[in-house]
Amino acid sequence: MSEFLDLQAVCEESNIAHPSNVMYCLADHAGMPGLHRQLVHRGLSWASLFETTTEQAALSAAPLLFALPSPDDETKEGFMCWLAEHGTYTSSILLLSSPFGLDELCSQLARRMHARITDGMDVLLRYFDPRVFESLLAVLDEQQASTFLSPADCWWYPDRSGKLICRQSVCGIDAFVSPLQLAAEQEFAMIDASEIDVVEGRLRGMFPDLAIRVNVAERELFLRRHMAAAHAAGIESTNDMTLYCGLAVIHGEHFADSSPWREILAKVRGNSAVFSKEVLAYEEQL
Structure with missing residues (x-):
């Protein structure tokens, strides 16, 4: 049994549950050096939530969104193994099943990086880090969580021990209003969790x-x-x-x-x- 995530199995399960969706990965490039090189080498399309750029300095810390290769893609096996090896324990990847195209999904996800905390301070919400994602979901109320997760029908993230956690959602019209408003108790709970x-x-x-x-x-x-x-x-x-x-x-x-x-x-x-x-x-x- 592999010590790393079985991403192929997750993709197969998602394809059965949501056959018309695309399986995406949102990866924190800062935690996965070499990811951009892998994407370019294998000819995979990607988008940066920090705005698409070819400037390497900006890419090194950017959250990158890309569709996982289809099962019949010859590049799939090698890349999926690389992604699992470098993403299982680095708190660097989220997986999501969505009907949206790459650009539209990137736009929706990028707006969710903006949050407002106490005293009206605007901050970058690094929810593409699974540790932050997990603590965020723990503090959001039901309506906030439903709206935040609406770009996809299902999300997955590896917890700190490398176990893959699944969070179901309902994909629909994007009613998210940026920035995400976090109350003081939500903010402090996330700080404590970190x-x-x-x-x-x-x-x-x-x-x-x-x-x-x-x-x-x-x-x-x-x-x-x-x-x-x-x-x-x-x-x-x-x-x-x-x-x-x-x-x-x-x-x-x-x-x-x-x-x-x-x-x-x-x-x-x-x-x-x-x-x-x-x-x-x-x-x-x-």
Whole structure:
């Protein structure tokens, strides 16, 4: 069994459910270096949600929309394997089944990148990142979600563990009004949901071999487990939470039960110490 997504199976299932639709991929080029080269090499049409451009600097961070090759396309197998290998664990792809043509769909999706948060601030909504997409769907009310998802009959995204999640929708007249208005509680909920990604990003900076130390498919549960333990110990700052998870990477799952970490955490839990300062003081004694 492959460790990567079976995109061909998803396409076949979608074709049965929506035979007149086209299966598209919306990919974050920033998370999949080489994607544009693959599309050009295989002669696949694409469009950028940041406006179609041939300027490489703009393309490097652009969300690119393209139709997946048809089953009888000779380029299909190699490209689909490449896409699965580079998209399963990089939080870089959304799949959607839609009756719209490439340009029309691109236009509808591009308008959904614009959001307005508290104090009337306009922001870029990076929903083409599956982590953002997932947290967005969790905070939108039923009507907002229905309207936001209306360009397609079905959406798929890989979660942080590489499992493909399906979200059904009803494709119809596009009633979406840009920018998407997010209430303060929706905004804050999305910020809270992103904390795990901030911690993971900092851990990758600390441990270039993190993928070897903690299997990518198990990393989300590893982080959630130790972030919860850090919270329970009275650790609140993202920096200290990253440090806690980093110690778990170095010293193992149960490091907090052994000395000196047990004693340090007891001080933090009693509000008499800051975790990072205590760890630094301990290391300076070594």
